[in-house]
Amino acid sequence: MSNLVSRLEGIRKEKKSNLAQTAYVQIKEAIIYAKFKPGDYLSENMLADVLEMSRTPVREALKELANENLVEIVPGRGACVKEISLKDIKEIYELRKVLECLAAESAVSNITDTEIEELENAWLSIQSKVQQKEQVEWEIVSRCDNKLHNLLIDKCNNSHLKNFMSVLNQQIFRYQLLTAQTLGDVENTIQQHLEIISLLKERNTEQLLPLLRQHIESAQEIVVKRHS
Amino acid sequence: MSNLVSRLEGIRKEKKSNLAQTAYVQIKEAIIYAKFKPGDYLSENMLADVLEMSRTPVREALKELANENLVEIVPGRGACVKEISLKDIKEIYELRKVLECLAAESAVSNITDTEIEELENAWLSIQSKVQQKEQVEWEIVSRCDNKLHNLLIDKCNNSHLKNFMSVLNQQIFRYQLLTAQTLGDVENTIQQHLEIISLLKERNTEQLLPLLRQHIESAQEIVVKRHS
DNA sequence: AGTACACAAGTTGTATACAAATACGGTGAT
């Protein structure tokens, strides 16, 4: 009997509490939300102090962030928060274009109708607000935008692709936050998304992929334009 | 004067000696060359003992290897050398197909004529051996094969793509070693490569990409066939 | 004033110590 109990406890404990992991999450958020700015040097001691833990887990977190291109470890100085260069943006979006299309291709057959409808409703709600001349915040549109892209990744069959894309999307999100916090042509954005959703509904891969590609390209243009 | 001397010494020291890095390289090689076999558990203590260093750098190395999908860190057990599943192979090759084509597209304009000729000569040498019925070892063909693919990666403009591909290629190389150590249809392989090289020489991207894609697909088929 | 140098403060890299969790093997009861 106590055997069973211990097994249940094993299942219940899904926290995976682990200081290195929390350090990783905290520092990452601080970088993405620009609490730590590009060019800042983060010393392990300082971070350990702030996070109230020892250097060891902080160190592990920094190494992981270096892998994901969010910091650069400079020996003798500390971990430097990476700048965002125009070249980076172009490279990342070039990758996103082919990888997200690959994900979409496989996701099309896995996404359920209700998931699509949910997404559609979110956009329709934004559309009606716009049509009634209500104020629409950038954050809400951004969240909806991410919802679509995350769905495509989430529902694709390729776990390695998922990992790659999550690293990419993280950086893209950071770019958006740093450069494009204002709305562009909202009505156009809404139109693009609704078309994509409609093709998704029909499982029309052939027409979906080019449109998706074009959508990502225009997203890139916005970020690039605001960058300078 | 002594100021200059110390500066020169600083330049000369380009070793970047760092135990964590050497641990990473050593363990990775041991896994790729199957000295550590899939399913083996590697404890930090054991590795530290073998590598004659403390657990700290070993631990960092293992975390990095976990990121690259070569081991899986199991709490309470150790780092388990990853099995190679059929699903993994399919996923990796699917990614390779689109990413290597993307790399090739940009590499075509950066590769020099001499680099291509060097590659071509390597393959012609193998071809002449085969035509004279000489024995050709798998390792030599494999090395030539990798030479082409590494060149495409190396000469592409996208640094993020390079990073992704180096992780992918590492795994592909491991698959090849574990499953396909014997030669398939060598003459066909040679023919395929020579055609690709010829198109590369002409900078004929339009015809190159489909052929490259097809080449990767047939490489995948070989690995999959041997896997079972 | 300008330059070389030395010293101090801060940084990472590495080793080690300790705690908590887990696996493993033996022992006993049913």
Added chain:
DNA sequence: ATCACCGTATTTGTATACAACTTGTGTACT
């Protein structure tokens, strides 16, 4: 014989100590 339980050994997670290196500043010397 099988299962539950318990103690030991091993494992990771974390903190801390120390060494080597880098940077920056101040000082003496030219």
